[in-house]
Amino acid sequence: MTDAPQSQQSGLTSRIEKLKTLGQEATKRGTRALFAANPNRFGSMSFRLDDLLLDLSKCAISEDDLAALIDLARAANLAERRDAMFAGAKINETEGRAVLHVALRGRPEDGYAVDGEKVGEEVESVLSAMSRFSAALRDGSIKGATGKTFTDVVNIGIGGSDLGPAMAVLALSPFCDGPKLHFVSNIDGAHLADTIAGLDLSTTLFIVASKTFTTIETMTNAETARKKVAAALGEEAVGAHFAAVSTALDKVSAFGIPADRVFGFWDWVGGRYSVWSAIGLPLMIAIGPENFRAFLSGARAMDQHFKTAPLEQNLPVLLGLAGWWHRVAQGHPSRAIIPYDQRLARLPAYLQQLDMESNGKHVGLDGRRTPTVTGPVVWGEPGTNGQHAFFQLLHQGTNIVPVEFIVAANGHEGDLKHHHDLLLANCLAQSEALMRGRSIEEARQQMLGKGMSPQEAERIAPHREFSGDRPSITILYRTLDPFSFGRLVALYEHRVFVEAQLFGINAFDQWGVELGKELATGLLPIVTGQASPDDRDASTAGLVRVIQEMRDR
Numbered sequence: 001m002t003d004a005p006q007s008q009q010s011g012l013t014s015r016i017e018k019l020k021t022l023g024q025e026a027t028k029r030g031t032r033a034l035f036a037a038n039p040n041r042f043g044s045m046s047f048r049l050d051d052l053l054l055d056l057s058k059c060a061i062s063e064d065d066l067a068a069l070i071d072l073a074r075a076a077n078l079a080e081r082r083d084a085m086f087a088g089a090k091i092n093e094t095e096g097r098a099v100l101h102v103a104l105r106g107r108p109e110d111g112y113a114v115d116g117e118k119v120g121e122e123v124e125s126v127l128s129a130m131s132r133f134s135a136a137l138r139d140g141s142i143k144g145a146t147g148k149t150f151t152d153v154v155n156i157g158i159g160g161s162d163l164g165p166a167m168a169v170l171a172l173s174p175f176c177d178g179p180k181l182h183f184v185s186n187i188d189g190a191h192l193a194d195t196i197a198g199l200d201l202s203t204t205l206f207i208v209a210s211k212t213f214t215t216i217e218t219m220t221n222a223e224t225a226r227k228k229v230a231a232a233l234g235e236e237a238v239g240a241h242f243a244a245v246s247t248a249l250d251k252v253s254a255f256g257i258p259a260d261r262v263f264g265f266w267d268w269v270g271g272r273y274s275v276w277s278a279i280g281l282p283l284m285i286a287i288g289p290e291n292f293r294a295f296l297s298g299a300r301a302m303d304q305h306f307k308t309a310p311l312e313q314n315l316p317v318l319l320g321l322a323g324w325w326h327r328v329a330q331g332h333p334s335r336a337i338i339p340y341d342q343r344l345a346r347l348p349a350y351l352q353q354l355d356m357e358s359n360g361k362h363v364g365l366d367g368r369r370t371p372t373v374t375g376p377v378v379w380g381e382p383g384t385n386g387q388h389a390f391f392q393l394l395h396q397g398t399n400i401v402p403v404e405f406i407v408a409a410n411g412h413e414g415d416l417k418h419h420h421d422l423l424l425a426n427c428l429a430q431s432e433a434l435m436r437g438r439s440i441e442e443a444r445q446q447m448l449g450k451g452m453s454p455q456e457a458e459r460i461a462p463h464r465e466f467s468g469d470r471p472s473i474t475i476l477y478r479t480l481d482p483f484s485f486g487r488l489v490a491l492y493e494h495r496v497f498v499e500a501q502l503f504g505i506n507a508f509d510q511w512g513v514e515l516g517k518e519l520a521t522g523l524l525p526i527v528t529g530q531a532s533p534d535d536r537d538a539s540t541a542g543l544v545r546v547i548q549e550m551r552d553r
C-alpha cells in the first residue's frame with residue numbers, strides 16, 4: 001500500500017482516517033443497534049463458498065462501513081497485488097522471491113510459473129515421489145534396518161516445518177490410518193527424550209524437516225536422534241531410519257540421508273506456507289496420498305475463489321477487512337481464535353506463526369514506519385475448554401477482544417451426537433452472549449426472581465452485568481475433512497495476505513526473528529563458561545552468573 005505514488009497515498013490516508021472515525025462511531029453504536037435497524041442483517045452480512053459460511057453479522061460493521069472497507073481495498077490495489085502473487089511476481093521484495101505456495105495445490109491448467117518457467121511438473125514430480133514413499137511406508141514395503149515394518153514416524157522440525165503438519169495430523173485424525181506420527185520441535189532435550197521414550201527405534205522413522213537445513217533446533221535434535229539410532233541399531237542403520245525435507249539439498253546429503261528419501265521444495269514457498277509442499281510428508285504418511293490430494297484440492301478451491309470472486313463476496317477479502325477494521329479502525333490489540341473442535345487444538349498456534357510472523361512488522365514496503373498499527377496478537381484455545389479459563393475476560397474484561405469461532409455442523413463420532421449438539425449450543429451461546437450482554441436491570445431482576453434480598457441483588461448486580469456488543473466472527477462448515485480443512489487453512493493464508501496489503505507491509509519475510517538467533521550463538525560459549533559475560537549488558541551478565549552458580553557440575 002505504501003509503495004503507491006503520493007496522490008494515491010494521500011487518497012489512502014484520507015480513507016483510513018475516515019474509516020477510523022467510522023470505527024470509533026461503530027464501537028459506540030455497537031452491533032445490537034445494527035440488528036434492530038435491519039433484522040435481515042444475518043443475510044446481508046454472512047457470506048458463503050459452498051458449505052463454508054463466514055458470518056460477520058456479529059461485528060459492529062454496518063453495510064456502509066463494509067462498502068467503505070471495500071473501497072479501501074480497491075484503493076490499496078489489493079486485487080492487483082493478489083494477481084501479482086498468482087502470476088509468480090517477486091512480491092517478497094525484501095528477499096527478492098516469488099510467493100507461490102498456491103502452485104503447490106495447483107493443477108496443470110493453472111499454469112503457475114516463476115521467472116517464466118512453469119513449476120507444475122516439478123511440483124507434481126515431488127508429490128508423486130512423496131506418494132510412492134508414503135504408500136510404501138503405509139503398506140509396510142519399506143522396512144527398517146532390522147527388517148521390521150515402521151510403526152512410528154517422528155518429524156523433527158520447527159516453525160513452519162512443524163506447526164502445519166502437526167496441526168493437520170491432529171485435525172484429520174479420523175483419516176489417520178498409517179504409522180503413528182510424533183513431532184519434535186523444541187531444542188529442549190525433554191521434547192526429543194519424552195517423544196522417543198516409548199518408541200522402538202527399530203520400527204521408527206525420523207523425518208528431518210527444515211527449509212534451510214541450518215536451523216539450530218532442528219539440526220541439534222536430528223543429530224541427537226541420529227546418534228540414538230546409531231547406538232541402538234548400528235551406524236549402518238541410519239540411512240534406513242531417516243528421510244529429509246528441505247530446499248537445501250546439498251546440506252541434506254552431508255547429513256547422510258540417501259537421495260531417494262529426500263524431498264525438495266523451492267525458495268518461493270515460505271516456511272509458514274509450506275504445509276502443502278513436501279513439508280506435508282508426515283500428513284501424507286498419516287492420511288494417505290489420496291486424502292492429502294483432497295487437502296490440496298480444498299486449498300485450491302479457496303485459491304480459485306480468492307482469485308475470481310468479486311471483492312464484496314470474497315471470503316478471504318472480507319475476513320481480512322473485518323480483521324483490519326477490528327485492529328486499525330477500532331483499535332483492538334488482539335484477536336482470539338477459538339475452534340469448537342478439539343482436533344483443531346493446534347490451529348491457534350499455527351495461526352500465530354502464519355499471522356504474527358507475517359504481519360508483526362512496523363516497517364512498510366517503502367522502508368518507512370507504517371502509517372497504522374499492524375497485525376494483532378493472535379491467541380486461542382479450543383472451546384469449550386476456553387470457556388472455563390479465559391472467557392471471563394472476553395465477556396467482562398476491560399479490553400475488547402474480537403473472537404473468531406470456528407465450528408463444524410457435524411462431528412465424526414456418530415455415536416456421540418449429543419456431544420456435538422452441546423458443542424454447537426455452547427459455541428452459539430458464547431457469540432450470542434458476547435453480542436447480547438445482560439443489563440444491570442436484567443441481572444437484578446434475575447436475582448430477585450431467585451429470592452435474593454433487594455439489598456443483596458443491588459450489591460451483586462454490577463458484577464453480573466455484561467456490556468455486550470463484543471464483536472465475533474463465526475466460520476461454519478459441514479464437517480472437518482481433508483477438503484474442508486485445506487480450504488479453511490487457505491482462507492486464513494489469504495486473509496493474512498489481505499491484511500498485509502492494507503497495512504502496506506511485506507507479509508513474506510521474517511527479519512524480526514534474526515537478532516535473537518544471532519545473540520544465542522554468541523551466548524552459548526558464555527553459558528558454558530568458555531567465554532566471559534562481561535561484555536554483555538548488566539542484566540544478561542548477571543543472569544549468566546546466577547545460572548553458573550546454580551548449574552549442576
Ligand SMILES: O=P(O)(O)OC[C@H]1O[C@](O)(CO)[C@@H](O)[C@@H]1O
Binds near residue numbers: 160161211215272357
Ligand atoms: O524450516 P527451517 O528453515 O528450519 O525454518 C524453521 C522456521 O524458522 C523460521 O525461519 C523463523 O525462525 C520460520 O520462518 C521457519 O518456519
